[in-house]
Amino acid sequence: MHLPTIFRTVGFLLMLFSLTMFLPLLVSLIYQDGAGDSFVLSGAITFGIGAAIYLPLRRQRKDLRTRDGFLITALFWTVLGLFGAIPLLLSEQPSLSVTDAIFESISGLTTTGATVITGLDQLPPSMLFYRQLLQWMGGIGIIVIAIAILPMLGIGGMQLYRAETPGPVKDSKLTPRITQTAKTLFLIYLSLTTVCAVSYWLAGMTVFNAICHAFSTVAIGGFSTHDASMGYYADNPAILIIACTFMIIAGINFALHFGAFRNASISQYRRDPECWFYLSYLFFASIAVSLLLYFHHYYDFSDSFLYGVFQVISITTTTGFATTDFSTWPSLLPHLLLTFAFLGGCAGSTGGGIKMIRALLLAKQGFRELQQLIHPNAVIPLKLGNRSVSNRVIVAVWSFLSVYIMTFFMLIMALMLTGLDFISAYSAVAASLNNLGPGLGTVAAHFGDINDVAKWILCLAMLLGRLEVFTLLVLLTPAFWRR
Numbered sequence: 001m002h003l004p005t006i007f008r009t010v011g012f013l014l015m016l017f018s019l020t021m022f023l024p025l026l027v028s029l030i031y032q033d034g035a036g037d038s039f040v041l042s043g044a045i046t047f048g049i050g051a052a053i054y055l056p057l058r059r060q061r062k063d064l065r066t067r068d069g070f071l072i073t074a075l076f077w078t079v080l081g082l083f084g085a086i087p088l089l090l091s092e093q094p095s096l097s098v099t100d101a102i103f104e105s106i107s108g109l110t111t112t113g114a115t116v117i118t119g120l121d122q123l124p125p126s127m128l129f130y131r132q133l134l135q136w137m138g139g140i141g142i143i144v145i146a147i148a149i150l151p152m153l154g155i156g157g158m159q160l161y162r163a164e165t166p167g168p169v170k171d172s173k174l175t176p177r178i179t180q181t182a183k184t185l186f187l188i189y190l191s192l193t194t195v196c197a198v199s200y201w202l203a204g205m206t207v208f209n210a211i212c213h214a215f216s217t218v219a220i221g222g223f224s225t226h227d228a229s230m231g232y233y234a235d236n237p238a239i240l241i242i243a244c245t246f247m248i249i250a251g252i253n254f255a256l257h258f259g260a261f262r263n264a265s266i267s268q269y270r271r272d273p274e275c276w277f278y279l280s281y282l283f284f285a286s287i288a289v290s291l292l293l294y295f296h297h298y299y300d301f302s303d304s305f306l307y308g309v310f311q312v313i314s315i316t317t318t319t320g321f322a323t324t325d326f327s328t329w330p331s332l333l334p335h336l337l338l339t340f341a342f343l344g345g346c347a348g349s350t351g352g353g354i355k356m357i358r359a360l361l362l363a364k365q366g367f368r369e370l371q372q373l374i375h376p377n378a379v380i381p382l383k384l385g386n387r388s389v390s391n392r393v394i395v396a397v398w399s400f401l402s403v404y405i406m407t408f409f410m411l412i413m414a415l416m417l418t419g420l421d422f423i424s425a426y427s428a429v430a431a432s433l434n435n436l437g438p439g440l441g442t443v444a445a446h447f448g449d450i451n452d453v454a455k456w457i458l459c460l461a462m463l464l465g466r467l468e469v470f471t472l473l474v475l476l477t478p479a480f481w482r483r
Contacts, residue, residue: 002060002068004057004060005057005060005068006068006071006072006075007053007057008053008054008057008058008060009072010050010053010072010075010079011050011051011052011053011054011055011057012050012054013050013076013079013080014046014047014049014050014053014054014079014080014083015046015047015050015051015054016050017046017050017080017083017084017137018042018043018044018046018047018050019043019047020133020137021039021040021042021043021046021087022039022043023129023133024039024087024126024127024129024130024133025039025040025043025126027125027126027129027208028124028125028126030125031124031125031126033124033125033126033127034092034124035091035092035093035124035126035127036126037090038086038087038090038091039087039126039130041086041090042083042086042087042090045083045086046083046086049083067480070471070474070475070480071475073467073471074463074467074471074472074475076141077106077109077110077138077141077463077466077467078463080109081102081105081106081109081110081459081463082102082105084105084106084108084109084134085098085101085102085104085105085106086101087127087130088100088101088104088105088127088130089101091124091127093122093123093124093127094117094119094123094127096116096117097452099452099455099456100116100117100448100455102459103116103447103455103456103458103459104116104117104131105134106459106462106463107437107462108131108134108135108138108221108223109134109135109137109138109141110138110435110462110463110465110466111135111138111139111142111219111220111221111222111318111350111352111435111466112221112222112320112352112431112432112435112436112437112462112465112466113135113216113221113222113223113319113320113435113436113437113438114320114431114432114436114437114438114439114443114446114447114458114462115223115437115446115447115448116446116447116448116455117446117448118227118445118446118448119227120224120225120226120227121225121226121227125208128212128225129208129211129212131223132211132212132213132215132216132221132223132225133215134223135215135216135219135221135222135223136193136215136216136218136219136221138219138221138466139189139218139219139220139221139250139350140185140186140189140219142350142466143185143189143254143348143349143350181258184258184261184262185254185258187261188254188257188258188261189218189254192218192246192249192250192257193214193215193218194214196214196217196218196242196246197210197211197213197214198210199242199246200213200214200239200242203236203238203239203242204233204236204238204239205233205239208225209225212224212225213225213230213243214246216319216321217243217246217247217250217319217321218246218249218250218350219250219350220247220250220251220317220318220319220345220349220350220351220352221319221320221350221437222314222319222320222321222436222437222438224321229321229322229323230243230310230314230321230322230323231322231323231324234307234323234324237306240306240310240323243310243314243321244309244310244313244314247313247314247317247319247321248279248282248313248317250317250319250345250349250350250351251278251316251317251344251345251346251349251350251351252269252275252278252345252346252349253272253274253275253346253347253348253349254348254349254350255348256268256269256272256275271385272385273360273384273385274346274347274356274357274360274384275346277356277359277360278345278346278356281316281343281356282312282313282316285312285316285340286305286308286309286312286313289308289309289311289312289333289336289337290304290305290308290309290312291304291308292308292330292331292333293307293308293329293330293333294308296330296331298329298330307323307324310323311323311326311337312337312340315337315338315340315341315436316340316341316343316344316345317344317345317351318341318344318345318351318352318353318434318435318436318437319351319437320431320436320437320438322438325444325445326438327438327439327440327441327444334440335440338427338430338431338436338439338440341353341430341431341434341436342354342430342434343355343356343359344356344434344435351435352433352434352435352436352465352466353434353435353436353465354400354401354404358397358400358401360384361382361384361389361393361394361397362397362398362401364382364383364384364389365382365394365397368380368382382394400468400469400470403469403470403473404433404469407433407464407469407473408429408430408433411429411432411433411457411460411461412425412426412429414457415428415429415454415457415458418450418451418453418454418457419451419454420442420450420454421441421442423440423441424439424440424441424442424443424450426440427439427440427441427443427444428442428443428447428450428454428458429458429461431443432458432461432462432465433461433462433464433465434465435462435465435466
């Protein structure tokens, strides 16, 4: 393991991250909200520590291998999550403890969207902008790592993109081709954000709110500048429709967006089984929830479909926007929606959850097992589109799912030990591990009322969910650290 090169990379990341403080500082100067000093000081601290790590190691240049990739991927969110909390901690508004500031920062960077802050409508504009910016930066980080690095690291199910994914995925080194891949992905990501912001503005949002909500929409983050979230715009269906459109787009594998951009063709979307499964799932789930809302007489027909479709897309893609408190919806609907979040978006998207590709593979594997029971001597290949899927990939997916479920229940028990009731603990872990945001029970509105120990556990859950569980857990194994 090349620790000097790894720490050099972390130092450079911190220096780069410090530069992002200039954007909320500019917003503070424009609005004269008095929060500028916290960004100046935060930027200086982050840059200084980053430079202190980077400069002594700046000549350390070695090819990074698989184990180095795991460590850098884990450090990316852990370290930046900690340093991202500094402006929130130094600012007078909101007045946050160390635990709350770190929770909010990690929630933003992992694009979870769970918040401990209330009174968002009264916060300084620069702080609101900074929270949204954290999610936007986390979103592009997720895409680059998921598209360019995780396939090579062999994270269950992601190996499917080895041959098709742009970037260095066919050898065992992280090569400079990542740079070109990252540039193109960033251009696509920035273009989607710009179009989303302009659309929001044309639909009636202010310029500031349009930019902020575009950040969290494309990142599938869910932070808002209002306590009511998208419910603030509930009387403007155009805004909700725009949000749905861009949440769906952001939930699609960015490797497909990359291919469409490179080839100037949408044929990849038509040929991709995961994309079709994802869109079909959203369609049928939206119809089911909308009809349940209508037949329970909770809304009239048009509102049932508008709010039902919006909430299904928001929860399934793990964005976490809300038009209303869905925990008060009738019957099984709140728990059904929370269950949708486990599937999440497509692999290589900004979404959380186990990913649609894994759910599709498990469904196909289950169907194949039924066929095998009927024809025990038959050789039945498992295919995804026109391509056969190796048993190694299926084993990796099952391994991922089993570890994911075990981690989920262990975190629930840990939260219940801190004093939370089962519904609150279950939904808080589901919301954090799936990078969703809103939960049920005590955490339906926000996470500010739970104890500090529970918040630290949920910070771990958010990181585990964002890092596909294995990427973080592998660091805890003795074998990882052996030469």
